[in-house]
Amino acid sequence: MADYGSELVGSSPTIEALRRLIEKIGRSPTRTVLIYGETGTGKGLVARMIHQVSSRAARDFVDINCAALPASLLESELFGHEKGAFTGAVDRKMGLVEAANQGSVFLDEIREMDLTLQAKLLTLLDTQQFRRVGAVKPVKVDVRFIAATNKVLLSEVASGRFREDLYYRLQVVAVNLPALRDRRDDVLTLARHFIARFNRSYGRTVRGLAPEAEDIFLRYSWPGNVRELENLLERIFILEEEDIILPRHLPDRILRNVIKPGDIPAEAPGDGGGDYHAATEAFQRGLIAKALSEADGNPGDAARALGLSRHALRHQMIKLGLLQS
Template sequence: MSWDVEAVRPVSVAGAPKGAQGAGMTGYQNDLIGDHPSILALRTLIERVARSPAQNVLIYGPTGTGKGMVARMLHRLSARASKQFVDINCAAIPSSLLESELFGHEKGAFTGAVDRKVGLVEAANHGTIFLDEIREMEPMLQTKLLSLLDTHEFRRVGAVKTTSVDVRFIAATNKVLLSEVVAGNFREDLYFRLQVVAINIPALAERGDDVLKLSDYFISRFNARYKRAIKGLSPETAEIFLQYQWPGNVRELENLIERIFILEDDDIVEPHHLPDRILRTVRGGSGAGPASARADLSMGFRAATEAYQRKLIEQALGTSKNNLKDAAALLKISRHALRHQMLKLGMIDA
C-alpha cells in the first residue's frame, strides 16, 4: 500500500533530501538546500504556516519537487509535531477502498468487514493528514471530505453516530486545481476550503545554481552510502546541469547521481556519464523556432529536426507543468503520440 502512519522522527524536506536531518529550527531550515530567492521565500512561508492555527493547506508543485517533504516539514514545525502524521496517496488506493481507509468502518458494514476498523482520519486526531494527488479523489469522497472540513465530524462506514476530530489537512497536487474546477473534475467549494493557504514549490529548472548545490549534496550522500570518493562535477557537466530543464525535478537529479555511482568508476562526473537523452536535449540548442533550427544545420537534417522537436516538447511540458495531457493539447497531438515521440527522442524511458 502507498500510505503510512508514522511515528515522529527526523525527516528530510523540500527539495532535497532524504537523510538530511537536523535538530530544531536550524536543522529544518538547512534541509531546504539552495539559496535561490524562491527557496528562501519558501522557507519563510513554511515556518509561518506551520506555526499558524490554519488547518487547511494546499501544496502545488511539479512532480519530483518534494511536496511530501514540505508536508512533513509543516507537521514537524507545528504544535502537532508530537502527534501522528498520516500520508495518503489518493491515486494509489482504489476508490472502493479509500473511504474505508479514511473513515474506518463498523463490523458488518459490508462483505468482509468482520471487525470494526479505525480509519486514518481518526488515527490522525490532533495530528496531520497529508492527501497527496488530491485531484484523483472520486467526487463522492470529495463531498465527504468537504463535510469533514466544514464540521470536523465524520461517520465510519456503516455507523449511525458521528465522530469528532481535530486534524490539519495538507493536500497536494501537480495540476492547476482551479483549471480542474473549471473542467468539472474537482469541486469548487472543496477547492476553496482546502486553499486557506497555498504553497507553491518551484521547479528545479527555475532555481538557477541550486542544481549544483543539490548535486554536491547528493554526491556527498552517495559517497557515504557506496563508500566512494567522487569529487564532484566537471565544469562541462556543471554547465550541462545548468542548461538542462530537469522535467523530473529534484527526484530526477537524485536518481541520476545514484545511477552514476552504480555504473561509473571515475572520481569526477563527466558528460559521457550522462544519459544520451540529457546530452541530446542540451546540445540540441537553447533557442526556439527557425533561428534555433538554422543554428543547428551543421548537425544534419535528422539530428536538427529531432533537436527542434525535443525543444518544442520541453516548452510544452514547461508550460503545462509536466502534465502530458495538457502538453499534448498545446502541441495539437494526442497524449499517446506525445509519449511515443518522447520515447523515440530518448526523453523518457520505456
C-alpha cells in the same frame, strides 16, 4: 517518494522565501493547506516540514496518495470501517484520519479523489467529524489537512472534475513550489548534497561533477525536477566506477536536450555531423580550449580546472583531434 533531506536544500531567494512561508504556515492555527507543484518538486517534503514546525509535531503525520486506491478502498483507508460494513470487514478498523488525531494528514494528488469522497472530506473539514464506513455515530477529530496537486485545481473545478466548495475550503493557504528550472542557482548545491549522501550510502568517494558536467547540469531543464536530479545521480553511482562524474555518464536524453544544433561547428566532419555525438565532441572541444586559454596554455592547470588528470586531458585532446599522438 524520495525526499532530499529533512529540510529544503538550496540558498536561492525562492527557497529562502519558501522556508519563511513554511514556518509561518506551520505555526499558524490553520487546519487546511494546499500545495501546488510539478511532479518531483518536493510536495511531500514541504508537507512534512509544515507538520514538523507546528504545535502538532509530537503527534502523527500520515500521508496517503489519493491516486493509489479506488474510491471504496480510499474511503476505508481514510475513515476506517465497522465490522461487517462490507465483505471482508471482519473487524473494526481505525482509519488514517482517526489515527492522526491532533496531528496532520497529507493528501497527495487530491485531484484524483472521487467526487463523492470529496463531499465527505468537505463535511469533515467543516465539522471536524466523520463516520467510519458502516457506522452511525460520528467520530470527532482535530486534524490539519495538507493537500497537494500538480494540477491547476481551478481548471479542474471549471471542467467539473473537482468540487468548487472543496477547492475554496482548501485554498485558504496555498503554497506554490518552484520548478527546478526556475531556481537554477540551487542545481549544483542539490547535486553536491546528493553526491555526499550517496557517497555515504554506497561507501564511495566520488569527488563531484567535472566542470563540463556542471555546465550540462546548469543548462538542462530538469523536467522531472529535484526527483529527476536525485535519481540520475543514484543511477550514476550504481553504474559508473569513476571518482568524478563526467558528461559521458549522462543519458542521451539529457545530452540531446542540452546540446543544440548551433553547438555543432559547420565543418563538423562525417556523415553524422548533425547528431548529438558530434555536438558532444564540439562541446568538449570548446570546454578544453576555454580551460587552456584561462590557464595560459598550462596543461596541468587546465586539467585541474576540468577535474581531470593530466594524462586524461592529453588522452581526451588526442581523441578530439586537438593534439597529435
